[in-house]
Amino acid sequence: MxxxxxxxxFPEELKRARVNSGLTLKQLAEKAEISEVMPGRYENRKAxxxxxxxxxxxxxxxLKPEENRNxxxxxxxxxxxxxxxxxxxxxSNTKGFxxxxxxxxxxxxxxxxxxxxxxxxxSIESSEEVIQECGFRxxxxxxxxSSDVIDEAMLFVLKMFxxxxxxxxxxxxxxxxNIENRSTKS
Numbered sequence: 001m002x003x004x005x006x007x008x009x010f011p012e013e014l015k016r017a018r019v020n021s022g023l024t025l026k027q028l029a030e031k032a033e034i035s036e037v038m039p040g041r042y043e044n045r046k047a048x049x050x051x052x053x054x055x056x057x058x059x060x061x062x063l064k065p066e067e068n069r070n071x072x073x074x075x076x077x078x079x080x081x082x083x084x085x086x087x088x089x090x091x092s093n094t095k096g097f098x099x100x101x102x103x104x105x106x107x108x109x110x111x112x113x114x115x116x117x118x119x120x121x122x123s124i125e126s127s128e129e130v131i132q133e134c135g136f137r138x139x140x141x142x143x144x145x146s147s148d149v150i151d152e153a154m155l156f157v158l159k160m161f162x163x164x165x166x167x168x169x170x171x172x173x174x175x176x177x178n179i180e181n182r183s184t185k186s
Contacts, residue, residue: 001063005042005049006115015043017061032060045119047142112145116153116175119143124161124179131164135184139177150175 002017003010018028018039025039032039034053041047042057049057119141127137145153147170154168165180 002054002058002061005051005054006112008115008118010048011043011045014039014057017063018043021061023061028057028060032056041142045122048119048144050144109149112149113153113156116143116145116150117156120153120157120175120177121160123177124157124164124166127179131179131181136178136180139179141175141177142173143175144173 003013007013018025021028023031025043026036028039029036032053034056038047038049038053039057042049123139123141124131127139131137150168150170154166158166161179163182165182167178169176
């Protein structure tokens with residue numbers, strides 16, 4: 001089974017499974033009954049599949065749950081494993097503060113923020129030549145994160161690129177970026 005779509009190793013594991021199955025990107029798309037361009041976008045971190053598409057990819061690659069190399073539990077788009085002793089320690093360390101579930105929720109939230117930062121940063125860095133040449137670039141990144149996660153991630157991204165004016169808009173399935181080089185502003 002592939003790691004959860006939001007797992008950091010998802011793109012590499014998808015490619016590994018596809019290559020091991022002897023499929024091209026186009027063949028995988030046909031077998032999974034998804035758009036021809038999407039497997040390549042998933043492998044290059046340009047998009048994150050929905051849970052339904054993730055299921056289709058697993059079926060197309062003939063992957064079964066016991067083939068999951070990381071022994072992860074899959075819950076919607078989140079991949080975590082918590083052993084009983086770790087959960088007990090969480091429970092004892094959080095007495096009087098928050099529940100283990102709250103701690104886990106905060107950990108997942110932080111992971112999602114870091115995932116968005118990584119994808120947006122990679123997208124901007126891959127466009128820097130065009131931004132320098134043309135002065136601006138519009139980018140759309142397909143993924144499914146809450147607007148809270150995206151807003152928090154973008155606070156960090158804006159600080160990482162002080163030479164750019166970055167405006168963004170969240171939609172249910174994508175983040176739309178407008179990036180402008182401040183040095184070319186009139």
